[in-house]
Amino acid sequence: MKELVSILDGNTFLVSDRRGDIEPSLDFPTGLFAFDTRFLSSWLLMLDGERLHALSIDDAESYRTRYFLVPGEPNHFLDTKVSVIRSRAIGDSFDEELTVLNHSGQEMTFTVRVEIGADFADLFEIKDTQRKQGHHTVRIEQDALRLTYRREAFHRETVVRSSAPAAVDKMGMTFSVRIGPHGEWTTRLKVSTVIYGARGEDVRTRLPLAGSRSTTAIQAEHAEFVTNAPKLGCDCEPLAGAYRRSLEDLAALRYESIALGVRLMAAGLPWFMTLFGRDSIITSLQVLPFLPEIIPPTLTMLAGLQGHRLDDFRDEEPGKILHELRYGETAGFEEQPHSPYYGSADSTPLFVILLDEYERWTGDRQLVEQLESAARAALAWIDTYGDLLGTGYLWYQTRNSRNGLENQCWKDSWDAISYSDGRLPSFPRATCEMQGYAYDAKLRGARMARLFWNDPQYADRLEREAAELKERFNRDFWLPEKEYYALALDSDGTPVDALSSNIGHLLWSGIVDESRAARVAEHLLGPRLFSGWGVRTLADDQGRYNPIGYHVGTVWPFDNSLIAWGLWKYGFRQEAGQICESILAASRYFAGRLPEAFAGYERSLTEYPVQYPTACSPQAWSAGTPLLLLRVMLGLEPEGEHLIIDPYVPHGMGRMELLDIPGRWGRVDALGRSRTREEE
Numbered sequence: 001m002k003e004l005v006s007i008l009d010g011n012t013f014l015v016s017d018r019r020g021d022i023e024p025s026l027d028f029p030t031g032l033f034a035f036d037t038r039f040l041s042s043w044l045l046m047l048d049g050e051r052l053h054a055l056s057i058d059d060a061e062s063y064r065t066r067y068f069l070v071p072g073e074p075n076h077f078l079d080t081k082v083s084v085i086r087s088r089a090i091g092d093s094f095d096e097e098l099t100v101l102n103h104s105g106q107e108m109t110f111t112v113r114v115e116i117g118a119d120f121a122d123l124f125e126i127k128d129t130q131r132k133q134g135h136h137t138v139r140i141e142q143d144a145l146r147l148t149y150r151r152e153a154f155h156r157e158t159v160v161r162s163s164a165p166a167a168v169d170k171m172g173m174t175f176s177v178r179i180g181p182h183g184e185w186t187t188r189l190k191v192s193t194v195i196y197g198a199r200g201e202d203v204r205t206r207l208p209l210a211g212s213r214s215t216t217a218i219q220a221e222h223a224e225f226v227t228n229a230p231k232l233g234c235d236c237e238p239l240a241g242a243y244r245r246s247l248e249d250l251a252a253l254r255y256e257s258i259a260l261g262v263r264l265m266a267a268g269l270p271w272f273m274t275l276f277g278r279d280s281i282i283t284s285l286q287v288l289p290f291l292p293e294i295i296p297p298t299l300t301m302l303a304g305l306q307g308h309r310l311d312d313f314r315d316e317e318p319g320k321i322l323h324e325l326r327y328g329e330t331a332g333f334e335e336q337p338h339s340p341y342y343g344s345a346d347s348t349p350l351f352v353i354l355l356d357e358y359e360r361w362t363g364d365r366q367l368v369e370q371l372e373s374a375a376r377a378a379l380a381w382i383d384t385y386g387d388l389l390g391t392g393y394l395w396y397q398t399r400n401s402r403n404g405l406e407n408q409c410w411k412d413s414w415d416a417i418s419y420s421d422g423r424l425p426s427f428p429r430a431t432c433e434m435q436g437y438a439y440d441a442k443l444r445g446a447r448m449a450r451l452f453w454n455d456p457q458y459a460d461r462l463e464r465e466a467a468e469l470k471e472r473f474n475r476d477f478w479l480p481e482k483e484y485y486a487l488a489l490d491s492d493g494t495p496v497d498a499l500s501s502n503i504g505h506l507l508w509s510g511i512v513d514e515s516r517a518a519r520v521a522e523h524l525l526g527p528r529l530f531s532g533w534g535v536r537t538l539a540d541d542q543g544r545y546n547p548i549g550y551h552v553g554t555v556w557p558f559d560n561s562l563i564a565w566g567l568w569k570y571g572f573r574q575e576a577g578q579i580c581e582s583i584l585a586a587s588r589y590f591a592g593r594l595p596e597a598f599a600g601y602e603r604s605l606t607e608y609p610v611q612y613p614t615a616c617s618p619q620a621w622s623a624g625t626p627l628l629l630l631r632v633m634l635g636l637e638p639e640g641e642h643l644i645i646d647p648y649v650p651h652g653m654g655r656m657e658l659l660d661i662p663g664r665w666g667r668v669d670a671l672g673r674s675r676t677r678e679e680e
Contacts (some may be wrong), residue, residue, distance in 0.1 A: 064088060100184045484520060504520075
């Protein structure tokens with residue numbers, strides 16, 4: 001796969017090759033996208049009929065990029081008389097400034113050509129090419145090209161305009177350029193995307209920030225976002241770089257929902273630039289100590305779209321929290337069930353966990369009271385529709401046999417849940433970490449019921465159910481001969497005995513019996529699961545292990561952040577620090593931006609973390625990972641009106657201080673330093 005470059009602002013993003021060109025690809029969604037539709041599928045720059053090559057790229061900021069280009073293949077003997085600078089930015093539109101520079105002492109003439117195309121593909125159609133059922137039109141206007149797609153009420157449009165005179169045809173624009181000695185020529189290309197609504201206007205014009213997405217406004221908004229976060233000072237360069245990069249990426253991943261006009265966090269570029277239940281909740285948990293103001297819109301949106309009926313097509317059930325919300329053509333015409341889709345069994349208990357954790361940090365009882373009915377409905381779903389077999393466990397099996405997700409846990413690829421010998425279990429399935437989430441949700445629901453909902457009887461019941469679940473779980477999921485928890489139970493109640501990273505989530509939830517916690521920690525940091533760069537999703541001696549398999553051997557930064565948090569909760573501070581060090585060390589090789597996943601090869605084998613070929617980057621819960629790791633190392637935990645600070649900084653990381661940590665206590669500072677070998 002070619003190395004790609006992306007720019008983004010909220011739900012609009014562009015992915016191109018390293019010279020700035022866009023060509024249709026089945027391997028990766030290159031193009032200009034907004035709300036799940038590709039508005040540019042071709043954008044090729046040529047000089048005198050020749051493609052250009054990149055000398056350098058300036059992509060330090062998420063929403064703008066500059067390419068420095070020359071004709072011909074760059075080599076040691078390059079002596080070009082002309083170069084091109086391609087400057088682009090995303091805001092309310094996609095803007096590109098082309099500058100051609102004549103480096104010779106003579107006047108020169110050039111033909112500049114931009115080939116333009118828009119297939120208006122839905123994101124779901126990129127890998128699964130389908131024949132579009134709507135109608136494409138192309139209209140030539142003065143110095144502008146208008147490309148339109150209609151399918152009944154679905155109406156999208158791309159308009160390209162140039163500041164310099166151009167010969168416009170249905171395939172693009174051509175410029176005849178004459179440049180004096182050591183002179184330059186410039187044109188500005190403006191690409192407007194239009195999402196028409198029922199009233200014949202762009203539906204985004206009704207959003208609060210409509211018309212304000214200039215480069216200057218975006219820069220100011222990102223700066224304010226970063227400024228509002230606590231200030232980090234530390235001796236560990238990888239931590240400093242990852243923290244700064246994470247804040248910048250989180251700022252860029254926010255978008256305005258068409259449905260409610262609130263700012264939400266998209267899950268990741270390029271495949272997941274929309275609201276996800278699980279991803280949004282876990283990201284919120286990671287960033288809560290740093291940016292608590294972004295949490296209420298997410299909780300409110302998820303509650304507003306909570307399931308209220310039985311709908312097999314969407315896997316919807318009363319009380320269930322959504323998995324994914326899409327705005328594209330296939331969702332609109334119900335060719336995909338994502339409007340929204342409810343195919344995750346873990347987002348519902350995670351919703352309750354986030355609501356309680358948010359109040360513990362902020363003291364915002366008003367939101368807990370406002371969302372009481374949604375939280376109660378979520379807790380009820382766990383014991384009704386979630387317990388498919390009536391065994392007291394949380395199970396999943398899709399209602400949509402045609403295009404529903406088979407696996408509805410966080411490892412949702414088709415082969416992610418397997419026995420140790422590689423066989424796949426039957427449905428329904430009950431993965432171990434979901435039982436931990438349900439346990440934690442019940443305890444947190446009990447706390448909210450007792451403190452805010454004035455229902456002590458309900459609180460007592462939830463606490464009793466949580467205790468029973470913990471006892472039952474430690475009986476049925478523990479594998480005595482292997483001394484770890486099964487990955488899942490199959491439909492017969494037989495343990496699915498693979499050794500996986502999921503057991504780390506069990507520590508985070510608190511469902512692990514204290515007597516077994518040390519053995520779980522040993523497995524997590526043992527050679528089968530721990531690569532040296534992090535905990536693998538699947539141990540390297542399991543039947544389906546593959547170091548570059550999506551959920552069967554790669555290392556996921558977010559997964560490791562929850563594992564570190566869980567180890568910390570059970571008092572394994574050194575082990576938690578080991579994971580923090582490994583993930584932060586890996587971040588150096590990704591310029592501070594942790595990807596969705598990277599390969600599970602041994603650290604001693606590769607000496608650097610190997611990229612996973614199609615990993616999302618940036619991705620929200622990977623961007624949130626350094627923040628949660630920082631919380632773990634500084635030992636931050638709310639206790640009533642106070643913040644407990646109990647640092648354990650891994651050896652060699654030196655001093656770290658986090659200033660102005662927001663919460664119900666106002667703002668406080670946390671300080672920590674590495675322990676010496678003797679102290680460890």
